[in-house]
Amino acid sequence: MFQRLARHDEALSQSAVDMLLAGVSTRRVGELLDQVLDLPLSAGQVSRLAKRLDAEVRAYHLRPVPDRYRYLLLDGIHLKARGTPRLFQTGLRRSRKRVLLVALGVMADGHKEVIDFQVVNGETTSAWEGFLRGLSQRGLAGQPLNLITTDGGGRVQAAVELVYPHVPRQRCWFHKMQNVANLVRKRDRQAVLHGLRAVYSAATRRAALAAYTAWGRRWQARYPEAVRCVERDLEELLAVFDLPAEHRRMVRTTNPIERMFREARRRTRSIGTFVNDASIERIVFGLVAYFNRKYAARVCPAFRTKRHVA
16 A cells, blocks of 8 residues: 555656646646645746656766767757846846857767757856857767758857868758848848748859849849858858768757757746746756657657668
């Protein structure tokens, strides 16, 4: 009987942690368990149950990383954590920004994996370099890497140049399109972006260059800054054209990470402001585990053909 009760107790504790990882607030978890099972749990008790994940999080960050990825995607997301109290103002805590750095890899067999993440104070070159050097020291030397895709941030670009200088870099088209959209009038935005889609969706590099030349000529007089915005990063925007055609769409943006970020925002909306970095890591670890289980069960459609990167 005691063994059965212990198993039920463990199952209930794990259910409380699972609800927290799914984005239910600590207060709401206690209310739900009280309503369903007549088992009241305070927000503090739920938080203490969630701390059982800390050992798993540490093991995840310290595990060896096999050097098995053909493509690497890097991006960051901004979150809020509690800061120091405003003792001489309202007595409320001031929130402070934290940045979550994420690395996602695509293996030679077509499986994706969130390799690791790190919570840092800001998206600086030193933060990105420390994150990438940690991956490198754990085994991710980057020998099989064919491409690294990043957003337009100069800091992550500088860090990649320092840690993986031998790997070609791809500038994210999604972020570049956002930058261009901010430089044109709303009435012309659709036409400008439509012209750029013809560039990244071209069949060959030559066709992409021809599409860009036509686009630049059309908009140079009206939006010279927008044209320069694309021109200065053109080589890195077209890096995907050195890959098999079926792989280009998958790695020309950091959208796989962006999709995970959207889920992270949805799950953490009820939390609002995180208590500390450990609480951020627990929620993100649960989300990463969820996505990696999904990724392990399916192969990227682009790899289902016979062609592959040498």
